[in-house]
Amino acid sequence: MLSRTAAALYWLGRYVERADFTARLVEATVRLDALSAQPAGEAAWRSALTVSYTDDAFEETGQEPTQANVVRFLTLETDHPGSIIRSLDAARNNARAVRTALTREAWTAINRAWWLFQNRAMPSDATAALQLVEAVKAETRGFEGAVQRMMRNEATWLIQLGAAIERADNTARLLDVKYHILLPEGERLGGAVDRDQWTTILQTVSAVTAYRWIYSEGLTSGNVIDLLISRFELPRSLAACVDETVTLLSNLAKRTGLQGEADRMARARMARIQKTASSDVIVSGLHEYLEAFIRENAMLDSAIARQFRFI
Amino acid sequence: MAAGGTFDEIWGHGGPEAPRGEFAALSQWIADTSASELQRRQQSAEATFRQLGITFAVYGDSEAAERIIPFDVVPRVFLASEWDRLSAGLVQRVEAINAFLEDIYGERRILKEGIIPPELIYLNDQFRPEVNGIRPPHGIWAHICGIDLVRVGPDEFYVLEDNARTPSGVSYMLENREAMIRLCPELFRAFRVAAVDSYPDMLLETMRSVAPGSGRSTPVCVVLTPGHFNSAYYEHSFLADSMGIELVEPADLVVDDDVVWMQTIAGRVQVDVIYRRIDDDFLDPLAFKPDSLLGVPGLISAYRAGNVALINAPGNGIADDKAIYSYMPEIVRFYSGGEAKLPNVDTWRCREPEALKYVLDHLPELVVKLVDGSGGYGMLVGPSSTKQQIEEFRAALIAEPHRYIAQPTLALSTVPTVTEAGVAPRHVDFRPFVLTGSSGVQVVPGGLTRVALREGSLVVNSSQGGGTKDSFVLMNDGPTQSQSQSQSQSQSEAGMRQSQGNHA
Numbered sequence: 152m153l154s155r156t157a158a159a160l161y162w163l164g165r166y167v168e169r170a171d172f173t174a175r176l177v178e179a180t181v182r183l184d185a186l187s188a189q190p191a192g193e194a195a196w197r198s199a200l201t202v203s204y205t206d207d208a209f210e211e212t213g214q215e216p217t218q219a220n221v222v223r224f225l226t227l228e229t230d231h232p233g234s235i236i237r238s239l240d241a242a243r244n245n246a247r248a249v250r251t252a253l254t255r256e257a258w259t260a261i262n263r264a265w266w267l268f269q270n271r272a273m274p275s276d277a278t279a280a281l282q283l284v285e286a287v288k289a290e291t292r293g294f295e296g297a298v299q300r301m302m303r304n305e306a307t308w309l310i311q312l313g314a315a316i317e318r319a320d321n322t323a324r325l326l327d328v329k330y331h332i333l334l335p336e337g338e339r340l341g342g343a344v345d346r347d348q349w350t351t352i353l354q355t356v357s358a359v360t361a362y363r364w365i366y367s368e369g370l371t372s373g374n375v376i377d378l379l380i381s382r383f384e385l386p387r388s389l390a391a392c393v394d395e396t397v398t399l400l401s402n403l404a405k406r407t408g409l410q411g412e413a414d415r416m417a418r419a420r421m422a423r424i425q426k427t428a429s430s431d432v433i434v435s436g437l438h439e440y441l442e443a444f445i446r447e448n449a450m451l452d453s454a455i456a457r458q459f460r461f462i
Numbered sequence: 463m464a465a466g467g468t469f470d471e472i473w474g475h476g477g478p479e480a481p482r483g484e485f486a487a488l489s490q491w492i493a494d495t496s497a498s499e500l501q502r503r504q505q506s507a508e509a510t511f512r513q514l515g516i517t518f519a520v521y522g523d524s525e526a527a528e529r530i531i532p533f534d535v536v537p538r539v540f541l542a543s544e545w546d547r548l549s550a551g552l553v554q555r556v557e558a559i560n561a562f563l564e565d566i567y568g569e570r571r572i573l574k575e576g577i578i579p580p581e582l583i584y585l586n587d588q589f590r591p592e593v594n595g596i597r598p599p600h601g602i603w604a605h606i607c608g609i610d611l612v613r614v615g616p617d618e619f620y621v622l623e624d625n626a627r628t629p630s631g632v633s634y635m636l637e638n639r640e641a642m643i644r645l646c647p648e649l650f651r652a653f654r655v656a657a658v659d660s661y662p663d664m665l666l667e668t669m670r671s672v673a674p675g676s677g678r679s680t681p682v683c684v685v686l687t688p689g690h691f692n693s694a695y696y697e698h699s700f701l702a703d704s705m706g707i708e709l710v711e712p713a714d715l716v717v718d719d720d721v722v723w724m725q726t727i728a729g730r731v732q733v734d735v736i737y738r739r740i741d742d743d744f745l746d747p748l749a750f751k752p753d754s755l756l757g758v759p760g761l762i763s764a765y766r767a768g769n770v771a772l773i774n775a776p777g778n779g780i781a782d783d784k785a786i787y788s789y790m791p792e793i794v795r796f797y798s799g800g801e802a803k804l805p806n807v808d809t810w811r812c813r814e815p816e817a818l819k820y821v822l823d824h825l826p827e828l829v830v831k832l833v834d835g836s837g838g839y840g841m842l843v844g845p846s847s848t849k850q851q852i853e854e855f856r857a858a859l860i861a862e863p864h865r866y867i868a869q870p871t872l873a874l875s876t877v878p879t880v881t882e883a884g885v886a887p888r889h890v891d892f893r894p895f896v897l898t899g900s901s902g903v904q905v906v907p908g909g910l911t912r913v914a915l916r917e918g919s920l921v922v923n924s925s926q927g928g929g930t931k932d933s934f935v936l937m938n939d940g941p942t943q944s945q946s947q948s949q950s951q952s953q954s955e956a957g958m959r960q961s962q963g964n965h966a
Contacts, residue, residue, distance in 0.1 A: 153714050157727045247515070247690040250699035251709045255514070262515045305727070407728055459727045462713065 152407075156252050157309055158461035159245040164313025166242035167261065167294050170235045172321040174287035176202060177225050179355040181277050184218055186347045196221040202328045205233045222280045223273050235287055239265050252306040257297040264290035305406055312399045312455065319392035320448050325355060326379050327441040340372070349375045356387040376437065377429035389444060390424050396451070397421045413454040420447060469615045469875045470887050471538055478878075484541055484939065487652050492536060492878055492885050500535055500880045507533045507641040516637055518693045532929035533638060535646060538877045538890060538911040539653070539934045548611070548619060548894070549905045551804030554794060556607050556896045556903055559626055559781045561797035563603035566780055567594055577792050586786075587834060588779030590742060592749050596766050599674045600900040603775040606665070607896045611804070613875040620807045620872070622891060624782040624790070627774060628739050631910040632895050633697040636661060636704075638932040639908070654937040656907035661895070662704035664906065668899035672771045673734040681734035684708045684724065686715070688740050688756060698739050712740070717760030720767040737773045745776060784833040784867050785811065807872060813864040821868040822859060825852050828868045830859065843920060845871050874920055877931065879913055889914045891922050892933065907935040
């Protein structure tokens, strides 16, 4: 496989995952906004910007962080590189560049998503915003389904590797920001607002039902953190993403003979996360843990680029 | 209605009431299928093309960076006997083109014998002294030719243009057929249509057959594209995909010690054959345009060393240049020893004073073209131009006559086409694809029919709003039997119900 093709497939996976995550984030924040007493709603939208690391970019627009403004910014704003539409744009550009490595179904899925959002009107209210993100989620699911049906070879694994790296990054950011920033002054830990926020996190990663299956007690922050860091059953947990990365890298190694630094880093991370008790993480500092995880994830990303000679 | 003596491929000179005998069933199908049903099928095809990304970019049109080419569901049909005649003419012509290129960059017998004025070669932008003396692997220059043909009567085909550089459109030939099989299956029951889907296999076989003799059992073949912003990118990826070979960009290739390598995740892999869809100018900055940032430095040197085959060979532009075109009958005679089976359109070379005088005197009747123009740009269609446009061209012709040729306006044949106001005749041209490998010349039974969608228009270029049709080549001639005709009609209704069901 061409090195350029490998890079484009990997980034295709990352960008589709990013579009999906941003859609989920908007959806969850709409919900949180609706539940919160004002002015907590605005805080919810601020935190949505922080999670996606786009608060500075938003600040530069000089707009107030109202629902309408942030939704527009995160979904269809073509001037904002982190918006859903720009993520889909980048995904499609990568897909186009490597069409020959994709099946017709996989290409059509991403191309369809792109056309669908090209001429879409900006969402006018919460209902329109929810319709939009629902459509984005449906399209990204369609793409993932098409990728699942591709041959089990390096093209598929590189897309999935990009998605796994991106997903790990997103979950870590989500957890970090919600834990430290969101709770407004004067709100009690474990109080109603706190609870809503944890529910919202679970919703963002589609894990409300999973939580109920796994934990017999009611919603606690400790359990949510445990679920999102350590539980392999949850596809978006850090543990699951780390596990997937190891598997995909070893699939790639078997087929291409390319094994190296990226495999070593991924396996070392896997060994650590298996030994990590979430309760210890909370005691010793969740924020520090997540920061280190995000940094490590970026280093793994660079190691992958070197190992597969991305150009 | 076939207007004023124009020949219609289906209706002949008789109009829908008296179609050509062989096509009575097809004419009946057109009459029996409602306009709204035809339009519905057309829209369905176009929605599919959009979804698949079968698009082309229109340069300088930022409003619609990507467009699909309009598709028409009424096919253009060739009888087997018509096709046999055409094929023979195409093979002869492409053999002559290859012989001409071999000669021009070699011995130049055709110049020495005074058949072509030497300055027409040496002062031509399309002549590439950089490849003088290079003999491409197996002596083949024009591996893939797209010969543009027009028809003006039952037995009158003319070559309008020879495309021997990077002819495009073959993906439309294949995709249009796919669309037709899905949307109008009843037509394939009524007619035995020759298959076109062997094209990718034939192309790969052609590519492999011209690999330099390196002794390796399976040569590594690639398609080289300028990148995914190129207007024909869809076709590049389609071809690579259907042949199962890599689609590479210049940055993926590196030349080391006159050997071409592609950079893969597992390291370098040697490349033997490159179907390049990049113009000569941008192929290798060391050989051609030094300021170009595109291209693969050292590629021509590897080619000169005989380590890689380039498809088509660099320098081919001299064979399909519009100034050379007018000499094509002489060229065919010179190399084949016989008369051209496919005639040229009469052409006045404006560089010749007498021809120029004639052209200036008859501008409103003629089509005037830039010798180095393409895509329907830089041309004057006399009969449909304003006085002002004609005067502008007159001034340009007087200033630089050598840059122009002129041809009579031909009554191009028409094919019934779906329009807003029902099915009506529209002018068409035709581009068959001719492949030349080390074991001979092959013509794929089909091609790209382009149709001018505006009433009366003769401009079929996609960049000028033209559309495309499928081109059926029939496997036998005979008029459809009356028995099979009635059978095909009842099948036609069944087919229609079926396709409606699919889209419900």
